[in-house]
Amino acid sequence: MSVLIDSLLAILAIYLALQCLLAQRLIQTVFIFFAFGLALALTWVRLGAIDVAITEAAIAAGFMGVLFLDALRDFSPAVSKKQQNLEAVRNPLPGNDTKRPILPRLALGLGLVLFLLISLEAVWNTPEGKGLTVVTGVMLPDSGVEHPVTAVLLNFRAYDTWLEIGVILMGLLAIFAAGGKEVYRKSGMTAEDPVLRQVILFFTPILFLFGAFLLYFGKSGPGGAFPAGVLWGAIGILLHLGGRPVLTVIPRWLLYLILTIGPGFFILLGFLLMTTGSTLFEYPPAYAGILILIVETMAAISIAAALTAIFTNLNQMSEEPDKIESNN
Amino acid sequence: MINLPTSSLPAILVGLPILVATLSLFFRSRGKAVVGLLGSLLTAGLALIAFVEVAQLGSVIHILGGWEPPLGILLRMDPLAVVFIGMTALVGVFISLFAWWYFRAQESTNGKFSLFWPLWLFLWAGLNGLFLSNDLFNLFVTIEVIGICAVALAVLSGKTDSLFAGLRYLLAAITGSMAYLFGVALIYGSTGTLDLGLLGQILEPGKTTTFALLVITFGLMVKMAGFPFHFWLPPAHSSALAPVSALLSALVVKGAFYILLRLWAEVFGISLTYAGGQLIGLAGAVAVIWGSWQAFMQTNLKLIIAHSSVAQLGYLLMIFPLLILAPGVVAGSADWLSPAWTAGVYQVMAHAFAKASFFLSAGIIIMAQGHDHKGSLRDLASRMPMTTMAIGIAGVSLIGLPPSGGFFAKWMLLKGVFLSGQLWWAPVILTGSFLTAGYVFMLLRLAFAPARDQEPFRPVPHSLQVVALLLALGSFLIVFPAENLIQFLESSETFGSGIESIMEGGAYGNN
Structure with missing residues (x-):
């Protein structure tokens, strides 16, 4: 039974990936990409990596x-015009793709297929699990948490995690x-939409509680x-979509505080521990x-703020009319 | 490696620039610049202390979190790492000073440029982390940090062509990272460890190892713009702001070379073949000829300099075939190994100083003339003698005329070529130098030619010209401590002394 489910997922993921690449219109690509992401998340579940699955889905x-939908909306005036032109050109000339030289594409395709085959062989030949699972298990009691993944991320390899949290800020x-x-500016409230209002009222507490649950549960599980x-x-x-732009109405210093508290607190704690004679990120x-719970909470706040800021900046960038002009 | 003395400096060298960069975000544009400049000076000072410490104590380590490998991550500061950190600090501090005056001179145009400072400090931390890292996955994380900061800096000018070039750079960088990560996954899957030292001991030759070596080398070749994956470099480096071009060309691409050198020598020695070395050397040789020729054919100053980077990076790839012994050669008798790899290190340093100076001079000329068509160099000698001199000196180092750092590197490389008997590389090195001389003398000829028409000429602060000249002089001054520096590099417990036993031909094909 599980073999059937796994093969179904494998076929589905590959099929959706291909469809995503081959789709004619951008909007199709975006929606197939959603589906692809979900298929991938299910695959992670089957592989036993629940935390990766949640992150993948989210x-x-x-x-x-x-982000894709937002970009699509920005591009749609430009793209639809272009697509009309393209279609006008394409209809009288059905083979406009074949005008490009066929040989380089053939060589590239062949090369990719060969690469895929060789990499499949290499993966196939990889010796059976010599991973660090055993060592992690032995050291787990000293790590302060009960879940091996959290122990690796926040204690054994805290340095990597700290840098990765920094990478989000750098992004x-x-x-x-x-x-x-x-174009980062304060935007006023938009007109009230009753449906959106209900959605916000309903989902905000649920999302918050579920996030907090995941944060705390990380100690002992995915x-x-x-x-x-x-x-x-x-x-x-x-x-933000509901017209309550949280990040743009708070003072500038507070915005940067919540954006940087994750990596900032992490490294300050590391340096503080170093002054007591231990090495960087060596918790008593x-x-x-x-300490791990506090670090994780700060990191989660910063990640949330950074993701929101990424969205609101891109979203507002497109609302600036002269910006759109200059892009065309 | 665990027995080496521990030190807290490696952790501070990564942590402090990031902390200062984070702090600088709270300030507005002027404050960002002040904090950023102070942070640069502080980081450079730390690098100096680190250099002294390694010179006194030998290699030191820092076991992060107190967890020893293979479970945890270990930072290792050996002579090779500290030489790269020192080079980054020296070049970086000059570029920081240049950036300080450069952005002040055009403050009215754009306040967004102040983002340069946090991004540059993050980048610096990433570079330090890369040089110190002794862990395959951690190397990937540092590559990510460097890549994202480099792309952000490349698009900072806000011009359309830099955005296009930056997007291309981003896609190339991500392709390189993913290939590298794939290789790391294969290695971890088959050995269960990520520590370079342990991997060097336990890695067994086989299909998986060879394939991992291939994809990792491919990824790093893309990252360091090795031929034929150099396509992204000229547009990205030439369309960025002057201090950013200097950073990208002088420092960022060297990071990938450093990993390549370390991994080939310390980890994958067992899977390397003579043919593989010749192949990567061939890529380097083609890059030297092709890049120099392309540079010669360009009409824009910054594009000339950027294509010249492709050629100069080619020399770095040409040291690899010399490090892998031909079938039947015994390591004990191979006295060219040390000249070959120290030639690589010297080429990195000479190119870093010369190319940073070259790009900064180009920035000065653009500031004065408003464009960088090579005709803008006309009559430069009488208008800006100092910048002309900087271009001349940096150019001489790029050509490899004595007594520059570039000469020293190429001379050592030739020595390696002759001693190893792989004579076929010699004509490439000479041709590359002749072609480089071609475009450098073309630029100098223009600088001394009379101006055709009275183009508007804006005065440029003297401080900018001094910084560019000092960097150019740096490419000569690095020759003086050469003997001590090479001794220092070879004294390493972890890299130099072991290189001969590590790269003995490989298990495939030769035996």
């Missing part, structure tokens, strides 16, 4: 989907650098800062559990 299908800065900064941060980020996006075993 990021790939949820957050990326919102936001990259969006600022690419032109999202000037969960932790990343899924929690994504769920809390969803609250920010929802409120007695306090490891509570």
Whole structure:
């Protein structure tokens, strides 16, 4: 039975990936991408990685989907015009794709197929699980948490996790650098939409509680800062869409405080521990559990704020009329 | 490696720039610049202390979280790492000073440029982390940090062509990262460890290892713009702001080379073949000729310099075939190994100084003339003698004329070529130098030519010209401590001394 489910998922994921690439219209691509993300999340569930599944569903299908739809809306005036022109050109000339030289594409395709086959063989030949599961299990009691994944992420390899939380902040800065900064402005409330209002009233507490649950549950099971941060980020996006732009009405210092508290607190704690004679991120075993929970909470707040800020910046960038003009 | 003395410096070298960068976000544009400049000076000072410490104590380590590998991550600061950190600090501090005056000179135009400071400090932390890392996955994380900051810096100018070039850069960088990560996953799956030291001991030759080596090398080649994956470099480096171009060309691409050198020497020695070394050397040789020729054919100053980077990075790839012994050669008798890999390190340093200076000079010329068509160099010698001199000196180092750092690197490389008997690389090195001389002398000829028409010429702050000149001089000054520096590099417990036993031909094909 499980073999059947697994093969079904495998076929579904590959089929959706292909469809996503081959879809004629951008809107189709985006919606198939949602489905692909969900199929991938189910695959992670089958592989026993629940935390990856939650994050995959939230990021790939949820957050990326919102960004894609938003981008699609911005591009739609430009794209639809272009597509009309394209279709006008295409109809009299059905083979406009074949005008490109066939040989490089054939070589590229052949190369990719070969690469796929060789990599499949390499993966197939990988010796059976010599991973660090055993060592992690032995050291788990000293880590302050009960779930091995959390122990690896927040204690054994805390350095990697700290840098990765920083990468999210850097991604936001990259969006600022690419032109999202000037249009960061306060926007007033939009007209009340009763349906949206009910949705916000209903989902905000649920998302918050579920995020908080995942955060706390990370100690003993799948969960932790990343899924929690994504769920809390969803609250920010929802409120922004409902005309309650949370991040733009708070003072500037507070905005940067919540954006940087995750990586900032983490490294400050690390340096503080270093002054007591231990190495970076070496928690005293007695306090490891509570310190990890605090670090995770701060990280989740920053991740949520960064995701919301990424969305609101891109969203507002497109609302600036002269910005759209200059893009065309 | 666990027995080495521990030090807290490696952790501070990564943590402090990130902390300062985070702090700078709270300030508005002027404050960001002040905090950023102070942070740069502080980080450079730390790098100096680190250099002194390694010179005194030898290699030091920092066991993060107190968890020893394979469970935890270990930062390792050996002579090779600290030389790269020191180079980054020296070049970085000059670029920071240049950026401070450069952005002040055009403050009225755009306040967004102040984002340069946090991004540059994050990038610096990433580079330090990369040089210190001794863990395959952690290397991936540092690559991510460097990649995202580099792309953000590349698009900072806000011009349309830099956005296009930046997007292309991003896609190339992500492709490289994913290929690298795929290789790491295969290695972890088959050995259960990510620590470079442990991997070097337990990695067994086989299909999985060879394939992992291939994808990792491919990923890093894309990252360091090795031929034929250099396509993203010229547009990205030439369309960025002047200090950013200097950072990207002088420092960022060297990170991928550093990982490649470490992984080939420390981890994958067992799977390397003579043919594989020749192949990567061939890519380097083609890059040297093709890049120099392309640079010669360009009409825009920044594009000339960017294509020249492709060629100069080619020399770095050419050290790999010399490090892998031909069938039947015994490591004990191979006295060219040390000149070969130290030539690589010297080429990295000479190119970092010369190319940073070159790009900063180009920025000065654009500031003065408003464009960078090579005709804008006309009569430069009388208008800006200092910048002309900087271009001349940096150019001489790129060509490899004595007594520059570039000469020293190429001379050592030639020594390696002759001693190893792989004579076929020698004509490439010479041709590359001739072609480089071609475009450098073309630029200098223009600088001394009389101006055709009275183009508007805006004065440029002297401080900017001084910084560019100092960097150019740096590419000469690095020759003086050469003997001590090479001794220092070879004294390493973890890299230099072990290289001979590590790269003994490989298990495939030769035996």
